[in-house]
Amino acid sequence: MEKTEQRLITEDGRRIDGRALDEMRPVRIEAGVLDRSDGSAYIEMGKTKIYAAVYGPKEAHPRHLAQPHKAILNCRYHMASFSVEGRKAPGMTRREIELSKVIREALESVVILEEFPRSAIDIFIEVIQADAGTRTAGLTAASLALADAGIPMLDLCAGIAVGKVEGKIVLDPSEEEDKKGEADMPVAMTPRLGSIVLLQLNGRLTSAEFREALNLAKKGIEVLYELQKKALSKKFESATPLGEE
Amino acid sequence: MSSYVHDREVVTPGQILSNDHRLAGAYTYVYGGKVYAAVAGIIQFRDSKINILPAKSPYKPSESDPVVGIIIDSKPSNYEVDLGWHLVGFLHNPGRRSRMRLQIGDVVYTHVKHSGIRGVFLEGGRELVKIDRGLLIRVSPVKVPRIIGKKGSMLQILNSESGCKLYVGRNGLIAVVGESPEREFAVASAIKMIESESHLPGLTERVTHHLRKKIIGGEIVGED
Numbered sequence: 252m253e254k255t256e257q258r259l260i261t262e263d264g265r266r267i268d269g270r271a272l273d274e275m276r277p278v279r280i281e282a283g284v285l286d287r288s289d290g291s292a293y294i295e296m297g298k299t300k301i302y303a304a305v306y307g308p309k310e311a312h313p314r315h316l317a318q319p320h321k322a323i324l325n326c327r328y329h330m331a332s333f334s335v336e337g338r339k340a341p342g343m344t345r346r347e348i349e350l351s352k353v354i355r356e357a358l359e360s361v362v363i364l365e366e367f368p369r370s371a372i373d374i375f376i377e378v379i380q381a382d383a384g385t386r387t388a389g390l391t392a393a394s395l396a397l398a399d400a401g402i403p404m405l406d407l408c409a410g411i412a413v414g415k416v417e418g419k420i421v422l423d424p425s426e427e428e429d430k431k432g433e434a435d436m437p438v439a440m441t442p443r444l445g446s447i448v449l450l451q452l453n454g455r456l457t458s459a460e461f462r463e464a465l466n467l468a469k470k471g472i473e474v475l476y477e478l479q480k481k482a483l484s485k486k487f488e489s490a491t492p493l494g495e496e
Numbered sequence: 497m498s499s500y501v502h503d504r505e506v507v508t509p510g511q512i513l514s515n516d517h518r519l520a521g522a523y524t525y526v527y528g529g530k531v532y533a534a535v536a537g538i539i540q541f542r543d544s545k546i547n548i549l550p551a552k553s554p555y556k557p558s559e560s561d562p563v564v565g566i567i568i569d570s571k572p573s574n575y576e577v578d579l580g581w582h583l584v585g586f587l588h589n590p591g592r593r594s595r596m597r598l599q600i601g602d603v604v605y606t607h608v609k610h611s612g613i614r615g616v617f618l619e620g621g622r623e624l625v626k627i628d629r630g631l632l633i634r635v636s637p638v639k640v641p642r643i644i645g646k647k648g649s650m651l652q653i654l655n656s657e658s659g660c661k662l663y664v665g666r667n668g669l670i671a672v673v674g675e676s677p678e679r680e681f682a683v684a685s686a687i688k689m690i691e692s693e694s695h696l697p698g699l700t701e702r703v704t705h706h707l708r709k710k711i712i713g714g715e716i717v718g719e720d
Contacts, residue, residue, distance in 0.1 A: 442510075486551075
């Protein structure tokens, strides 16, 4: 590396895009954005832009995968070919298959699958523009899309990444910090139940750093959770009937 | 009442509703003796329980629900009936002695006999109605109570204003059988109106007005 390399964190504790160490990128969350799906959501975290759509519950195919006592979740995390610099091949890469799996497992722990025996719920997460933190943002959008579809769940879940950049723990790293940093740790939780549904770690952290990172992630997740709730109630206040029979 | 919410409050999944597990009503769940919301919707206190009225929700069959379905398969002892959404119901095939022969594609109106781990079983016999003409409309299952109205009042209006017979399924499928297509389409547009405007006050008057406007003269007065 040359000496002229740009520092990722300045002397006064600002990051490359001017954020403080514990500051998230600007977030926008919307529910019910796609008309033809049963439930959908859109999330924007800085330059990361993701749509999530939920279809079902519907008949499980192939039939032998159906469970007699509960529904199965099918999850597809996919990055659009134009979502990254240069072109990404449109097929499912090894990485996308792995992320589909971890997101599916995270969601399986919150959705009350026993409500819909013998059926399947399809979740599609489409990354339109990628700038780090797509798995956690995708999970955040997917859980909102499930709630928008009216599928019973224990709690909404939200996720955010924490990173270690130049020895400092930072919240919600951007693409550049992710690439040049020492560690990256996506975390997703169900805030009300307080359980961790997704945790991965790329790089090394000491146990003290890990604890600091986890606490920082919790702070970020709380913020996202409030935004999720706001997006949901906004959608529902205008659409729910004043029930009577 | 030991609850954290008030009537008509908007709640989101996971929100705590009460400390008393006996208050758990529709679309709620109990965890550690406390009641939480399972879906996003509006709180409704009824029958001394906390219920949630979701804006959208898949249909969950329960016993004696009226349903409308389409025959999708005919087997030696059973018909398979598509109830829309994710559900397939089973209807006993009484064989040659049957008073009606059902074919794939036929629309039937009946009740749920039993719904459980082995599937959804539909009432055959006298309660079974084969619908051989008319319109089939699909609405969101949570809006069905609004289409029926208080003690069937809305249904009565739709019926008396148009002269059409309505078969309203809890699963969100509705069959409209009338003497002319114009009348059937008028009811269909009224139902779509109920579905989209169910949260606004004065619905009954608007539906009556809408139906009269469409039916007078027996012609369709433009889609709006």
